[in-house]
Amino acid sequence: MKVLLINPPGWQKGSINLGLSYLGAALLADRHEVKIFDVNAGELSPEAVAEKAKKYAPDIIGFSVKTATVRPALLISSAIKKTYKEAVHVAGGPHITLMYEEFLKEGAEFEYAFLGESDESFPLFINKLEKKEEFSSVPGLVYKKAGKLIATERKLAADLDKIPFPNFDSIDTFVAEDFRYPLITSRGCPYLCIYCCVGIVSSKKWRGRSVANIISELEYAKEHHGIKTFEILDDNFTLKLDRAKEFCRALIKRKLNLSWYCHNGIRADKLDLELTKLMKKAGCTSIALGIESGDEKVFNSIKKGEKLSDIVAGVRLIQKAGMRAVGYFIIGLPGDTAVSVANTIRFMKGLRLDNYMFGILTPYPGTEAYETVKKDGKILLDIRDTYHFSENIKSPIEYPNFTSTEIEEAYYNATYHGLYSARADFKQKTGRLPEKILYINFTSDTGFFSVFSRVFEMTPLDLFTSQYRTDPVLENRKKYGLKEVFVYIDKFSRFKQAAEFVKFALAFRKKKYDIIFYNGATRRLFIPAAIILPAAKYFYIESEQGKYIKHPVNREHLRLLLSKLNPLKLLGFTAALLFYIVMRAAALIFAAALFFKRTGKKLVFGKEAPGLEDVKSK
Amino acid sequence: MKLLHLCDHYRPLGGAEKLLFDTLSLLEESGITNVMVMNDYPENRYSGRRKEYIVKGLDAQPLTSNFISYLCAGWRAKKKLREIIKNEKPDLIHVHNIQNPFVIHEALKETPVVRAVHDPRLYCFTDWRLLPGDKKICPFPLGYKCITEGCIGNELLKFSLTGRKALPRYFNYRLHKKVDSIILESKAMLACALQNDYKSGQLEYLPNFTSIEPLEKVVERNRRLMNPGENSIVFVGRASYEKGIAQLLEAVKLLTVSYKLYLITGGPELPAVYGKIKEYGLEKNVFVLGPLSYEETKNYYSLADVVVVPSVWIESFCLVGIEAMANAKPVVAFRTGGIPDWLAERETGLLAGVGDIPELASNIETILSNKDRAKQYGLAGYKRVSERFCKEVYLARLLEIYKKAVEKRRRK
Structure with missing residues (x-):
């Protein structure tokens, strides 16, 4: 069958939808025709996407839906239905796994939805659809029957090595240029962090790929796409320290000469000096830690199962090995107040991170934080309207002792604490606020x-x-x-x-x-x-x-x-100066040579048009 | 068939870019896959319509005195292009407005190359082939006259920007002799290329095209938008010397009939245009509308009684002319470059000698004072465009050129 997969806009620019690339590979292996429209990469309107879809004329259109891309997905889907009615619309992705009922209620164009990973179930579904068979045996599928939604039981892929490598060539606008290859070496995370929905989306059962399988994927990517960099996007890459070390050793042994980083966040307590040194040697340049809070009380209440001292040790281990340490923080966690955020800022400053990022809690349904906010505080915004990659920060939550305005203020204070300090310093030294800047x-x-x-x-x-x-x-x-x-x-x-x-x-x-x-x-x-x-x-x-x-x-x-002005730059400057003199001399030689070039006729501009006799004969 | 297009600007800017986008759509409609490689101008963005690469320094030029940095930029772009060609394996490379010899050198290696020429930079060290001083059209081939006429000698001595650009431009000129096919938009351009020692076997004549609406629709829009009580003149083009906007302002000063002149323009000489309007006291008659999209410009074509193309350089084609004709409007222009290719004198409009301002004014007035003749010219123009400058004719000829280029390379 002819399948079109769509990555709607609204997500980070420059990122690639790995889930769709995995699906594309699974469908190709099942001998279906696949194309992926990465609408997020360009600036196409829903109508333009519909036109493109109509040209391709698929039988099935699959949408990858994240919370931030719900609205564009709905717009694109209805635009396609207006111009091209022949295709079945299917939704999948993290948002669907969390809130399929609400989504399907609003998106009447969607006939089916998939929960969780569907590398195995989506091809099965297509085959059933082709043969017009019953869907009850397709795992993780939501379909409509007699006006009711029926969801079949989800099934996790037991052996990740059996899943084909993601296929990026199906993306119609894919360019391998400066491609930061997205790599998943494992799926799932067993921890119980109260704010995190990974346990629902990818499951709490951690499943890892074999090191040999990962390395052969990287070898293939290097040969096929000429990659120089990859990014590990695991939910919990270092859960098994020995496996992570084995991966690094294999990477060193194969001499793939790739640089990589872990910006999806790993646990500070799942690091040791041997691992960080091996990671560095294997080409890792930067590691991000999910720190979330620097206030001990809040930190302990979010059930990360770590101590603040683990964070300090983790940052030092990363930096000692010569890599950049990045920290992620959340403001508005249950129990957070202006005081606890001030503690977090102080803690963050003490860590001397190479980079940091603050965000405001988005309470995803199904998480413990969602229930706590509902019980103790208020959810102010529809989850789909919470900020994602936007400059206009709006807090989607508030508590009796930490209002939304205070949360937003705390966010700005934390993110731009340097700028606030500049203002405070000036006032302290001069007794007034700056007037001319x-x-x-x-x-x-x-x-x-x-x-x-x-x-x-x-x-x-x-x-x-x-x-x-x-x-x-x-x-x-x-x-x-x-x-x-x-x-x-x-x-x-x-x-x-x-x-x-x-x-x-x-x-x-x-x-x-x-x-x-x-x-x-x-x-x-x-x-x-x-x-x-x-x-x-x-x-x-x-x-x-x-x-x-x-x-x-x-x-x-x-x-x-x-x-x-390092010596190399000085050397470059001297070379540029010398070359300038050489080029000036070359310019003069060129002028002299040009003076002796006397071929070619003069153009005669006649009444009809300027031209040569040769042209008239042509 | 898979084509790799190399271009500098990838946004609606002028005629060359409009032609590029129209050509891409036309090729895609006929089932050809286009892959774009563009220079890294900040305004160039991924459109998502096709596979697109942004390459740093694709159109690198020696803008500063640091020639090493220019050479490095050129070399890096060449390396990137090599990777892209290796990955994409195109059947043919279509070079649009790229002047970087490093890139041309790389493109020429294994794949057949077709080059589209939109200006004289291929064989002239200045950008518009106008002599310094009196700014008359230069009739000389690239050679010693470039020194003796004062175009480049001093610049090379001073090592100014034009002087610095001369060296890579000369290499570009030489490299293009190895290009499989060079597309020239007009007979004048063909003459210029032959004059500069390009072999006639590699030169292909392919006039531009424009989209054409049904005549009834055009006539209906013209009827709706035209103001019978007003004499409307429209100019569409860059506000720069070679497009002759200054000459047009001088010409309208000589008109004896009442008129309104609409300037759809933007560019380096816009402040000078405002200055001239004030100096000549034309504030009530001349309206500067800024640059507009083709859809908006179409309404002004409909409003116009006459469209003026007062270019004073060897105009390579001038898309505006056939756009005006596709909207059933008469055109008044200077007799230069590719203009006589599409403007049939006394059939679709009137021509004046280059720079002959009184003749230009008289031609404009002739059209304005005889609306029936204007209408007749407009309809004849529409017919001429539908027959000669439509997409069907263009596509067939372009595909033939591609085929020929592939064949030539195969034989080599």
Whole structure:
């Protein structure tokens, strides 16, 4: 049969839907024709997707639905039904596993739904559909019979090695360029963390693939897609330490020369020095830990089965092995208050993580946190409207002693604590709030503006940017709270560039700014910073939309800039200078050579058209 | 058949980009798979309509004096393209507006290559083939005149941006002699290519095309939108010297009839355009509408009594002309480049000598003062476009060119 699988938009850009790729592989192995539309990767409207689907003319359309992609999935499905009625619509994915009844009620276009993993059951279902047989023997299927929903019992794949490797070639817009290969080495997690729905979606039964099977998948991916990096997306990669070590040893032995990272979060108590060293040696660059809270009382109440001291030890082990440690935190866990969040921020600062991320609790149905919030607090938003990859944070929950506004405030305080500290420092030292602030950003980031206006309230912001800015900031100054905008017009000569920056620096000096924020990703860091630096009383380097704020005193900052001038760069600069001289000489030689090129006729521009005799004959 | 397209801009920008998107849709409708490889301009995005690669430095140019960084960028793009070709295994590579010799060199290695030319950068060191000073069209081939006429000599000496770009551009010019087929949009471009020593066997003449609506629909829209009490002139194009917007403003100054001029434009000389409008006191007659999409522009074509194409360079084709004709409108233009290919004088519009502003003004006035003749020209234009510049003709010829290129490479 002809199957179309759709990954609706609304999820992180640049990610790939691994579940659909597994399904695609299973269907291809069963000799079906498969195509995957990764709508999330592009910017197609539901109508455009419907047109594409109509062209492909499938018999079955499967949608992978996450909580964040429910609404786009419904829109696409109904758009397809309007133009192409011949296909059966099937839904699957984590959201369906959690809330299939509600989904099917709203999505009348969907005839069937799948719960949990369906690598084995989906091909079985298609075969039954083709032969018009009964579905009762298809595991994990929800279907409608006499107006009622019937859900068959779920069945987990016992041997993951038997499942075919995911097929990415079925994705119609897939490009192997810079592909961060998503890898799953195991499924499920046995822990009872109260906020987590993995136990329902992937099951509490942990099942691992054999190391040989994983390595052969990586070998295949390297050969077939030329991958250089992969990401482990397991629910619990290091549950069995020996298996994780065996995997690392095999990776080292095979010399696949791949870099990888674990950003799906692993447990701090499931690490030891031998494992972290092996991971580093095998090419792992970064590990994320699910820390959730730094307040001991809250931490103990979420049933992670870890201690805060395990987290500290875990971070040190990762960093000692030479990898980056990343921490994930949740605000709004049952028992959380403004005080406990302050403890979390303090704990997080003490950990000296290489990166961190705060989020607000989304109470997924079926979890213990969902029941607690329902009992002790309030659920304010429909789960589908909770924020996912959005700048506008809204708390979906609140408690009697921790309101939604306080939760949102705590979130901003935690995420942008550096910016809050900058404001507090200024007030402490000068006895007033800053009035004149300049922001230097030559990139196209807009995130800092909204964070800035939240932290510094009514203080207007001046912006120094370049002509290459392509976002709407320059046209919408009011929206972004901008008072004055200084635009640098690029010059091709380095001397002219420097002169231009000096001109701006002198103008900024006259303005007597209280604080200057400098965007760390701004190119040409050295020239503007070095020139503008003396003009600022307080100078900060900002990065990741205000999340990281560094406050280097002038001398430290200069040292930082000088440290960027490593010998290699100096060597490069010298080489560029020498090459410049060579190229200038080459240009002159070229001019001389061109002077002797005297072939070719002069074009005659007649009344009819300019042309040569040869053209007329052609 | 699987085609790999290399392009610089992948967004609706001008005629070349409109042609690119229309061509892609046309090819896909006929069952051909397109894979796009584009330069990493921030405005270039994945559309999700087809397989798309964004490659850093695909159209790298020596913008700064650091030539090493340019060479590295060019080399990296070449390496990336090699990987893409290896993965995609296309049957043919269609190069659109890429000027990077590294990329062309890589493309030429194993796969047949077809190059579409939309401007004179293939054989001219300046971008528009206009002589410095009086800005007249340059009649000379690439060679010593580029030095003696002052186009490039000084620039090479100063090692300015134009001077720096000259070296890779010359390599590009040489490399293109190995390209299997070069598509030229007009006879004038064909003449330019022959003048610059490209072999006639590799040159293919393929005029542009535009989508055509049924005549009844066009006539109905024109009837609805045209204002009988107003003389409307429409200009669509970039606000830059070569498109002749300044000449048009000078010409309308000479008109003796009342008129309204709508400028659908944007570009580097827009401030100068506003300045000229003010200087000539044309504020009440001239309206600058900014750049518009084709759907919006269509309404202005319908409103127009005449569409003016005052280009003063060797216009490679000018899609605006056939768009106006597809909307049953007469066209007044300068006799240059590819314009006479589609504009049949005294049948679908009127032509003036390049830069002859009084003649241009007189032609505009002739059309404005004789609406019946204007209508007759418009209908003849519609017929001409339907017969010669429609998608069916274009697709058949394009596929023939592809086939020929594959065949040529096979023989090699």
